[in-house]
Amino acid sequence: MTDLPADGQLIEAVPxxxxxxxxxxxxxxxxxxxxDTQSIRWQYEPEQITLPSGVHYLPDFWLPEIGTWLEVKGPATPRKEKAVELGKARACRCDGxxxxxxxxxxxxxxxxVAERTHGDINVARSRSGYASWAAAHGxxxxxxxxxxxxxxQWITLRRPWKCRACRRGLExxxxxxxxDRVLHFGSGSGWSPADTVAIRREIADQMAEAEAADSEDLRWEDLYEE
Ligand SMILES: [Zn+2]
Ligand SMILES: [Zn+2]
Incomplete structure (x- = not known):
C-alpha cells in the first residue's frame, strides 16, 4: 500500500x-x-465520517474515554485538511x-514524532523520540x-479546565x-534520512499554526474578561 505525500514521492507504508x-x-x-503506554484506550479506524463538505474521512484513531480523534502525521500521510474540518465540526458550540x-x-x-532537539541536524527518530501533537482546530x-x-488525556486551555472523562477540575x-517531552514514542519504526525533511516541514507548519491559534484564543480571553 502506498500513500502519496505532498512532494509527490511515493513512500511505502508497511502494514x-x-x-x-x-x-x-x-x-x-x-x-x-x-x-498503550499511557493506558489510553484506542479504536483504530472505527468510523468513516462524512464531513460537512461532503468529503469522506477515515480518522486513524478514536480514543473513546477522552472523546478525542487522533490523526497520525508522518511523511507519507495525506494533508490535514480533513482533520481540521472534523475539528471545526465537532467543537463545542454550546450557549452557556x-x-x-x-x-x-x-x-x-x-x-x-517530535525531534529530539529543536533545530540543527537532529532529526525525528521514533526509537528515541517523543510523541508530539497539536489540536487540528482551536x-x-x-x-x-x-x-x-x-x-x-489532552485538554485545551479554554476554561474551565476539566477532565474530559470525569469532568472534574484539572486547574x-x-x-x-x-x-516538555513527557510522552515517549513507542519504538518499532525507523525513519530514513529522506523522511526527515518532510517531517521537519510538518513540524514547522504545525508550530506556526498552534501559535496562531493561541494568539486568537488570547484575544478571546481578553474580550471575555473585560
Ligand atoms: Zn459544549
Ligand atoms: Zn478524570
Whole structure:
C-alpha cells in the first residue's frame, strides 16, 4: 500500500500487526503502542465520517474515554485538511455551560514524532523520540493526567479546565506541551534520512499554526474578561 505525500514521492507504508490489529503503517502501530503506554484506550479506524463538505474521512484513531480523534502525521500521510474540518465540526458550540458529551466537544488531534532537539541536524527518530501533537482546530492542546480518574488525556486551555472523562477540575494539575517531552514514542519504526525533511516541514507548519491559534484564543480571553 502506498500513500502519496505532498512532494509527490511515493513512500511505502508497511502494514504492521500490533495488539490484534493490522495497521496500515508501522507509524500507526507505534502510535497505538504509545497510547498503550499511557493506558489510553484506542479504536483504530472505527468510523468513516462524512464531513460537512461532503468529503469522506477515515480518522486513524478514536480514543473513546477522552472523546478525542487522533490523526497520525508522518511523511507519507495525506494533508490535514480533513482533520481540521472534523475539528471545526465537532467543537463545542454550546450557549452557556458546555453540555457536550466531552468538555469542549470532541477534540481532533494531530500527532507526529517530535525531534529530539529543536533545530540543527537532529532529526525525528521514533526509537528515541517523543510523541508530539497539536489540536487540528482551536487552541493548543496540553497533555495532562487526571488525578481523579487516572486518565491521561489532552485538554485545551479554554476554561474551565476539566477532565474530559470525569469532568472534574484539572486547574491545579501539571499541563505539558510537546517540548516538555513527557510522552515517549513507542519504538518499532525507523525513519530514513529522506523522511526527515518532510517531517521537519510538518513540524514547522504545525508550530506556526498552534501559535496562531493561541494568539486568537488570547484575544478571546481578553474580550471575555473585560
Ligand atoms: Zn459544549
Ligand atoms: Zn478524570
Amino acid at each position: 504492521t500487526a500490533y495488539s490484534g490489529t493490522t495497521f496500515r503503517s508501522r507509524l500507526e502501530a507505534d502510535w497505538a503502542r504509545t497510547l 455551560p458546555c453540555a457536550c458529551a466531552w468538555p469542549g466537544g470532541e477534540m481532533v488531534l494531530l500527532g507526529w 487552541p493548543s492542546a496540553y497533555f495532562a493526567l487526571c488525578p481523579w480518574c487516572g486518565l491521561s 491545579s494539575e501539571e499541563l505539558y506541551q510537546p517540548h
